[in-house]
Amino acid sequence: MRDKRMTPAEVVAELSDGMTVGIGGWGSRRKPMALVRAILDSPLKNLTIVSYGGPDVGLLAAAGKIRKLVFGFVSLDTVAYDPYFQKLRQEGDLDVTELDEGMFQCGLLAAGHRLPFLPIRAGLGSDVMRTNPELRTIRSPYDGEELVAMPALHLDVALIHMNRADRHGNAQYLGPDPYFDDLFCLAAKRRYVSCEQVVDTFEGPVQTLLLNRMMVDGVVETPNGAHFTSCVPDYPRDEQFQKLYAEANWDSFVDRFLTGGERGYQEAVRAWR
Amino acid sequence: MAVTRAEVCVAACADLFAGDGEILASPMGLVPSLGARLARLTSEPDLLLSDGEAYLLTPQGEIEGWLPYRKVFDVVAHGTRHVVMGANQIDKFGNQNISAIGDHRKPSRQLLGFRGAPGNTANHKTSYWIPRHSKRVLVDAVDVVSGVGYDKHAGPFHHIHRVVTNLAVFDFDTPDRRMRLVSVHPDVDIQEVSDQTGFELPEYEEPSITRDPTEQELELIRTVLDPGGKRDREVRV
Numbered sequence: 001m002r003d004k005r006m007t008p009a010e011v012v013a014e015l016s017d018g019m020t021v022g023i024g025g026w027g028s029r030r031k032p033m034a035l036v037r038a039i040l041d042s043p044l045k046n047l048t049i050v051s052y053g054g055p056d057v058g059l060l061a062a063a064g065k066i067r068k069l070v071f072g073f074v075s076l077d078t079v080a081y082d083p084y085f086q087k088l089r090q091e092g093d094l095d096v097t098e099l100d101e102g103m104f105q106c107g108l109l110a111a112g113h114r115l116p117f118l119p120i121r122a123g124l125g126s127d128v129m130r131t132n133p134e135l136r137t138i139r140s141p142y143d144g145e146e147l148v149a150m151p152a153l154h155l156d157v158a159l160i161h162m163n164r165a166d167r168h169g170n171a172q173y174l175g176p177d178p179y180f181d182d183l184f185c186l187a188a189k190r191r192y193v194s195c196e197q198v199v200d201t202f203e204g205p206v207q208t209l210l211l212n213r214m215m216v217d218g219v220v221e222t223p224n225g226a227h228f229t230s231c232v233p234d235y236p237r238d239e240q241f242q243k244l245y246a247e248a249n250w251d252s253f254v255d256r257f258l259t260g261g262e263r264g265y266q267e268a269v270r271a272w273r
Numbered sequence: 274m275a276v277t278r279a280e281v282c283v284a285a286c287a288d289l290f291a292g293d294g295e296i297l298a299s300p301m302g303l304v305p306s307l308g309a310r311l312a313r314l315t316s317e318p319d320l321l322l323s324d325g326e327a328y329l330l331t332p333q334g335e336i337e338g339w340l341p342y343r344k345v346f347d348v349v350a351h352g353t354r355h356v357v358m359g360a361n362q363i364d365k366f367g368n369q370n371i372s373a374i375g376d377h378r379k380p381s382r383q384l385l386g387f388r389g390a391p392g393n394t395a396n397h398k399t400s401y402w403i404p405r406h407s408k409r410v411l412v413d414a415v416d417v418v419s420g421v422g423y424d425k426h427a428g429p430f431h432h433i434h435r436v437v438t439n440l441a442v443f444d445f446d447t448p449d450r451r452m453r454l455v456s457v458h459p460d461v462d463i464q465e466v467s468d469q470t471g472f473e474l475p476e477y478e479e480p481s482i483t484r485d486p487t488e489q490e491l492e493l494i495r496t497v498l499d500p501g502g503k504r505d506r507e508v509r510v
Contacts, residue, residue: 073386122392125425
């Protein structure tokens with residue numbers, strides 16, 4: 001079996017400008033932040049980001065990496081709104097596809113199943129339809145009910161963070177929620193999974209083995225790689241640091257934490273604490 | 274100790290779940306959460322409640338089930354749920370906005386996003402909690418329709434039940450499904466309610482006064498559910 005271990009920089013080197021990148025996790029929970037930071041270190045630009053948005057979106061927005069965002073919400077959970085995303089929406093020029101959360105899941109599932117769309121009720125009558133005029137409804141051939149035809153959300157790349165993985169791409173979540181990380185992988189052409197620890201064998205119930213190696217192209221060991229989002233049971237959200245991020249001046253935040261690569265970041269966080 | 278406005282609001286939120294039976298109660302915000310838990314401890318013992326993340330918890334705080342986000346969307350589509358959402362704006366037909374203020378293409382204020390509001394309102398019973406009843410929130414028409422109101426077509430399962438604010442309780446049980454005053458909270462003047470509402474309320478008969486919590490309910494609110502009194506910080510009198 002293939003050894004798929006890579007560094008964050010090697011993952012980013014396989015991405016190119018203008019790609020559609022799906023980012024796993026949820027809000028400020030188990031986000032592949034080390035991979036996001038690696039994108040910040042690269043010249044990549046004009047990305048379409050597809051995310052249940054948290055500080056992944058905020059960081060990429062602040063760094064000018066996003067051309068278009070596909071999202072249902074952007075929140076830091078304990079901080080209601082991400083300030084960098086807000087600023088880009090209010091002052092910048094961001095193309096958005098804003099969806100209901102369930103439509104978002106439905107679109108990933110359609111892509112994973114190689115279907116052009118899936119029917120769903122969510123969206124009917126709401127401004128999801130007005131603000132995304134490309135969306136169409138469809139009538140049931142059985143009883144005539146009108147439903148939204150949610151188009152497949154195809155991804156060039158999926159970026160995921162898990163608690164454990166082996167070198168072949170089998171991967172495990174150990175917290176209470178898998179989020180939608182398997183669907184992101186199924187919807188994407190190339191799939192990269194960072195993890196707290198690369199292991200030879202897994203411990204815990206088989207139901208926690210969310211990703212198998214058919215769904216993964218690269219494995220990156222990044223301890224504390226979801227920081228400052230939560231990655232339970234390995235660690236909770238770093239609320240103090242998130243607050244610092246949300247209230248910081250962007251340039252000084254970059255100078256202090258984002259200029260020395262992932263190792264520099266983790267050292268700067270330790271020094272700050 | 275006198276009954277506070279927050280306690281009246283908690284009981285009014287508990288009443289939202291009357292008759293709901295064995296469904297998932299999904300309250301957003303402190304006062305609706307206290308209301309849902311109060312309902313479960315009194316009249317609606319079969320309600321299901323989550324910890325806000327992935328577990329269903331009993332009144333004693335024990336895990337009785339697993340409900341990660343993906344399964345929440347199954348419950349939404351199944352319809353066995355009653356959500357109480359907040360609103361940055363809500364209008365006379367019950368359209369709600371939590372997405373953005375101003376033009377959606379370039380908002381003057383970016384809010385949370387649509388979140389699950391379109392799916393919630395298209396699939397199951399939905400109520401709203403407004404802790405600060407004002408003309409900025411209760412508007413003639415919302416800027417962005419996140420939760421769908423009665424003047425739109427959201428399919429066969431659309432049902433907006435009630436709106437509870439810090440001043441009053443409303444429903445939509447008029448022929449044209451407009452927001453209607455059901456009761457004003459004790460010590461609230463009807464004139465104050467209409468002054469703070471950005472649209473005209475339908476003609477009303479003498480609306481009733483929102484009930485006080487019972488002795489048993491007050492005991493539960495004060496000693497079991499919210500001994501620290503956080504409720505008083507969410508409700509401004």
